[in-house]
Amino acid sequence: MIQRVGTLLLCGGLLLTTLACHAAATRVDRPDCGVSFQTPTGLRQLEITDAEREAGTLCIIAFARAGKPTHATVGQVEGWRELADYVLEVKQVPLREAARERGLVVDPDSPPQLLPAAPDASVVFTLKHAQTQALPHGELALAETEASKRPASMIRNGTTGQLILVAGNDDRSVAYVHWLSTRSPHSSEDGQALAALFKSMDFTAGD
Known part of the structure; x- marks a missing residue:
């Protein structure tokens, strides 16, 4: 893994809402899975070695919240997963297929839409x-949903909706x-950091 030191200021909205700007200090190149990205303020990347991967998974990228005690390198799968707050997998799956697996329809001719919920679904989301957003050699789809129907467990946890993020191209996606x-x-701060992370992705490395 090659790290390029630089500074990128990512400002703007999480979808249509106002976000604080995220200044990042390090850009990370992952030629093994054809992506590079900017690590946003608020998250710290974990160095992963010898991680078990499912077939079709090109690489695993994990993050912990900044300031959280972590080891520089964690070899065992269970070990690093316990330290990680967010785990992303770059897969050999086209962007539109990956989006559909998460309930999102991404069509080149229209904005992203949610797949219809099943009639007996216990959770129903509205968009x-x-x-x-165009990315270098790729595309980003973002959607914020609101739960219009929630089971008791979601109400107890205060869960109100989802932020769906899908980036990639016709060859690979995350x-x-x-x-x-x-x-x-x-919840809110991490959502901002994840949106900044996905907006910074560059899929040129795999071409």
Whole structure:
């Protein structure tokens, strides 16, 4: 893994809402899985070695919240997963397929839309905001949802919706669903950091 030191200021909105700017100090190149990205303020990348991967997974990228005690290198799968707050997998799956697996339809001719919920679904989401953004040799789809129907467990946890992030191209992609909660002290800040991370992705490395 090659790290390029530099500074990038990422400002703007998480979908259509206002976000604080995220200044990042290090850009990380991952030629093994064809992506580079800027590590945003608020997250710290974990160095992963000897991680077990499913077939079709090109690499695993893990982050812990900044300031959280971590080891520089964690070899055992269970060890680093316990330290990580967020785990991303770059897979040999086209972007649109990865989005559909997370309930999002990404069409070149229209904004992202949610797949219809099953009639007997215990959770039903409605779309608050959605957008796509061009990335170097790729594309980003973001969607913020609101739960219009929630089971008791989601109500107790204060879970109100999701932030769906999918980046990639026709060859590979990385996707993550971040749950939004009014009872989590990190929900909003982590959502901002994850949005900044996905907006900084560059898929040129794999071409």
